Amino acid sequence: MAIELVPLPLPASADASKLADFGREVKGVNPADVSPELFKEIEQALYKHGALLFRNANVSPAQQYALTKAFDPQSKSYGHGNNKTGETKKSILHPDLKTIPSVPQVQLIGNGTVYNHEGLAEAKLKHPSHTTFHKTRVSPEDEEKGVTRFYRWHIDAALYDLNPPKVTTLYGLSVPQGPGQLCRYDDGTGDELEVPLGTTAFVSGKVMFDILPKELKSLAVRSKVKYAPHPYVWMAPAHAMSTALGIESEGLEMPLEELPPWEESKIKVLPVLWKNPATGDLHFQVHPCGAMELLVDPLPEGANREGALYPDGEHITDLKEVRELLYKMQRPGIAPSLVYPHDWQENDFVLFHNRGLLHTVVGAFKPDQVRAFHQCNLAASDEPAGPTHEDVKAYA
Numbered sequence: 029m030a031i032e033l034v035p036l037p038l039p040a041s042a043d044a045s046k047l048a049d050f051g052r053e054v055k056g057v058n059p060a061d062v063s064p065e066l067f068k069e070i071e072q073a074l075y076k077h078g079a080l081l082f083r084n085a086n087v088s089p090a091q092q093y094a095l096t097k098a099f100d101p102q103s104k105s106y107g108h109g110n111n112k113t114g115e116t117k118k119s120i121l122h123p124d125l126k127t128i129p130s131v132p133q134v135q136l137i138g139n140g141t142v143y144n145h146e147g148l149a150e151a152k153l154k155h156p157s158h159t160t161f162h163k164t165r166v167s168p169e170d171e172e173k174g175v176t177r178f179y180r181w182h183i184d185a186a187l188y189d190l191n192p193p194k195v196t197t198l199y200g201l202s203v204p205q206g207p208g209q210l211c212r213y214d215d216g217t218g219d220e221l222e223v224p225l226g227t228t229a230f231v232s233g234k235v236m237f238d239i240l241p242k243e244l245k246s247l248a249v250r251s252k253v254k255y256a257p258h259p260y261v262w263m264a265p266a267h268a269m270s271t272a273l274g275i276e277s278e279g280l281e282m283p284l285e286e287l288p289p290w291e292e293s294k295i296k297v298l299p300v301l302w303k304n305p306a307t308g309d310l311h312f313q314v315h316p317c318g319a320m321e322l323l324v325d326p327l328p329e330g331a332n333r334e335g336a337l338y339p340d341g342e343h344i345t346d347l348k349e350v351r352e353l354l355y356k357m358q359r360p361g362i363a364p365s366l367v368y369p370h371d372w373q374e375n376d377f378v379l380f381h382n383r384g385l386l387h388t389v390v391g392a393f394k395p396d397q398v399r400a401f402h403q404c405n406l407a408a409s410d411e412p413a414g415p416t417h418e419d420v421k422a423y424a
């Protein structure tokens with residue numbers, strides 16, 4: 029049985045030609061109960077389209093965990109680890125997550141207070157807001173008028189010790205409805221995007237790579253990112269840029285010697301481009317906030333050196349330079365026309381390829397707007413594959 033795939037409705041702001049392959053609604057399939065044959069089709073569709081939507085789903089935490097795990101049967105623990113130890117208390121992610129007691133790999137996220145939920149008597153949830161993370165903020169007057177920002181463009185990943193999850197599932201149980209908001213980039217470009225209230229915004233890592241000029245493709249295909257140890261603790265004192273695509277270089281990161289104990293061997297060094305397991309496409313997959321250093325390989329033999337950046341390779345340790353290079357490569361990929369802002373309906377179940385796109389929370393809720401989502405992703409059993417020798421030859 030072939031599954032029925034329908035393109036997701038794109039907003040008027042979207043460049044339909046660039047997003048033609050991105051996202052599909054899966055019709056007539058219950059994500060709570062997927063046979064092995066059906067799973068293979070879903071897996072291929074997911075890697076091809078980046079995000080799959082199942083409407084009117086009814087999925088228990090155990091079923092959500094089972095479907096998420098099917099993508100990586102050897103994975104076990106939540107993407108950031110299951111155990112909340114003392115050292116993660118200082119992490120900027122700590123307040124956003126409440127674990128479901130019976131299935132600790134599934135997290136309750138959202139806004140407002142939720143009662144008697146899956147064994148949690150009372151859970152106080154807070155929708156993350158740019159006002160506590162960005163260096164600057166939308167003025168309270170503009171916020172009142174519905175102006176907002178992206179919160180933090182990211183990949184779901186611990187980026188230390190654990191491998192980036194292959195997929196994430198997001199299940200919208202309570203979805204407050206309200207007027208849309210205007211997401212402003214506030215970076216001097218005038219870029220802005222009309223978004224549904226509380227949207228999750230997605231951009232394709234494949235498109236982010238495809239639109240780069242030749243010299244930046246060459247840099248990307250030759251580069252690896254070294255992430256900071258305990259990156260979410262490291263970045264906690266720092267402030268993000270107004271586009272939510274990385275951290276302002278103000279020297280505020282926690283000094284490495286003040287971080288919880290860490291080991292060099294657990295630091296993640298990951299390629300900038302991750303190879304899609306189904307299509308072979310290259311996706312620009314960098315979590316800019318956690319990036320600390322850039323390791324650039326020299327051009328391969330016989331490559332044209334004209335206009336090439338770092339033709340002889342470079343280990344870039346200057347944090348500002350690292351961030352500026354990454355920003356130059358990633359900012360084009362979050363242009364308003366390339367963003368898919370999902371318009372959440374109650375009981376939407378979204379499955380996304382965490383190794384093929386970037387996403388972010390957007391917008392702000394009032395305290396009485398109760399939003400409850402179940403989220404699951406699992407630290408992967410392997411590291412993402414980078415470009416092959418042929419890829420390097422083709423793009424360097």
Ligand SMILES: [Fe+2]
Nearest residue numbers: 182183184387
């Ligand atoms: Fe996320």
